[in-house]
Amino acid sequence: MSPIGTWDGGARSATALEPRVEYVLGLGDDALVLAQRLGEWIASGPQIEEDMALANIGLDLLGQARSLLSYAGELEGAGRDEDALAYLRDERDFRNLQIAERPNGDFAVTMARQLAFSAYQFELYTRLQASADALLAGVAAKAVKEVAYHRDHATQWVLRLGDGTEQSHQRMQAGLDEIWPYVDEMFDADPVVAQLATDVAVDPVGLREPWAAYVDRVLAEATLDVPEPAFHGRGGRRGLHTEALGYLLAEMQHLHRVHPGATW
Amino acid sequence: MTAEPLWEVFVRSRRGLSHIHAGSLHAPDAAMALRNARDVYTRRQEGVSIWVVPSSSITASSPDEKDAFFDPAGDKVYRHPTFYDIPDEVRHL
Numbered sequence: 165m166s167p168i169g170t171w172d173g174g175a176r177s178a179t180a181l182e183p184r185v186e187y188v189l190g191l192g193d194d195a196l197v198l199a200q201r202l203g204e205w206i207a208s209g210p211q212i213e214e215d216m217a218l219a220n221i222g223l224d225l226l227g228q229a230r231s232l233l234s235y236a237g238e239l240e241g242a243g244r245d246e247d248a249l250a251y252l253r254d255e256r257d258f259r260n261l262q263i264a265e266r267p268n269g270d271f272a273v274t275m276a277r278q279l280a281f282s283a284y285q286f287e288l289y290t291r292l293q294a295s296a297d298a299l300l301a302g303v304a305a306k307a308v309k310e311v312a313y314h315r316d317h318a319t320q321w322v323l324r325l326g327d328g329t330e331q332s333h334q335r336m337q338a339g340l341d342e343i344w345p346y347v348d349e350m351f352d353a354d355p356v357v358a359q360l361a362t363d364v365a366v367d368p369v370g371l372r373e374p375w376a377a378y379v380d381r382v383l384a385e386a387t388l389d390v391p392e393p394a395f396h397g398r399g400g401r402r403g404l405h406t407e408a409l410g411y412l413l414a415e416m417q418h419l420h421r422v423h424p425g426a427t428w
Numbered sequence: 429m430t431a432e433p434l435w436e437v438f439v440r441s442r443r444g445l446s447h448i449h450a451g452s453l454h455a456p457d458a459a460m461a462l463r464n465a466r467d468v469y470t471r472r473q474e475g476v477s478i479w480v481v482p483s484s485s486i487t488a489s490s491p492d493e494k495d496a497f498f499d500p501a502g503d504k505v506y507r508h509p510t511f512y513d514i515p516d517e518v519r520h521l
Contacts, residue, residue: 211432211454213453213454213455213464213468214464216464216467216468216471217464217467313466316463320459320460324456324460
């Protein structure tokens with residue numbers, strides 16, 4: 165048995181694919197995994213109106229995921245369609261950012277996650293509309309309008325909960341504290357992006373400043389503090405995930421794995 | 429969260445038509461009511477414009493007054509413009 169200190173998590177990370185496939189899969193997995201998370205709120209929302217809102221947001225993301233995963237499969241050229249990619253890959257081959265897989269927690273945690281992630285997606289898709297890859301540009305142009313609404317929805321709630329009662333303020337702050345360890349990863353330099361032409365992919369590092377300009381303003385208006393996390397989750401793009409993703413995939417993939425090709 | 433006030437939602441399905449009552453919903457304030465209305469009542473492209481009104485601001489006729497309010501109009505056929513020939517070109521009348 166080798167000493168604990170020599171174990172290299174990176175050695176077990178996702179199977180390497182062509183950079184453009186990796187890139188598209190990463191964006192598609194973000195949308196797919198968060199769509200699945202939001203679906204968990206259906207029939208459990210604080211009010212039926214919010215059930216609808218979260219389901220709509222989830223379905224927007226699912227639509228983005230379908231386009232992106234189909235395209236990734238096409239680029240890969242190995243005969244994998246959107247279903248094969250969504251239902252037949254294991255945890256290590258998912259390339260989503262860890263923030264997307266984090267559990268819903270209470271409503272404040274979900275809104276903290278949505279604000280952080282939608283603000284990131286908004287900056288990303290805004291720039292991706294100019295991609296030299298026509299399909300990516302097209303998906304981004306459609307999705308940026310959806311995401312603008314997601315960001316607004318989360319903003320409205322963070323403002324109301326943060327600047328609401330003592331109880332709502334405290335729980336909203338706790339929600340931010342829970343999610344913020346996974347914020348930095350969204351803006352980590354991505355070796356896959358570095359391998360692609362600069363006019364195809366968007367460098368996530370450059371998204372941090374506009375993201376923070378928006379989010380910090382919302383938090384200030386909501387009388388909330390920007391958390392200073394004690395640790396930072398990293399490695400989702402390389403297939404390194406938190407424990408939460410395995411359970412999410414088990415639920416999402418179970419039906420397809422038991423009844424391959426099932427339709428209704 | 430059932431303590432949230434009730435709002436009436438009016439949706440204009442396309443330009444040129446008037447806003448029509450679509451239903452009601454709960455929301456903490458007007459801005460959220462508008463957003464909830466967007467999610468609940470226009471997710472299948474039902475509209476291009478939404479109004480929300482606090483339900484408490486609506487003064488409604490009472491079912492008890494139904495007879496006094498509406499029955500007298502029942503036998504006044506001469507109030508209907510049915511004695512005119514409508515030109516074919518007039519489509520919305």
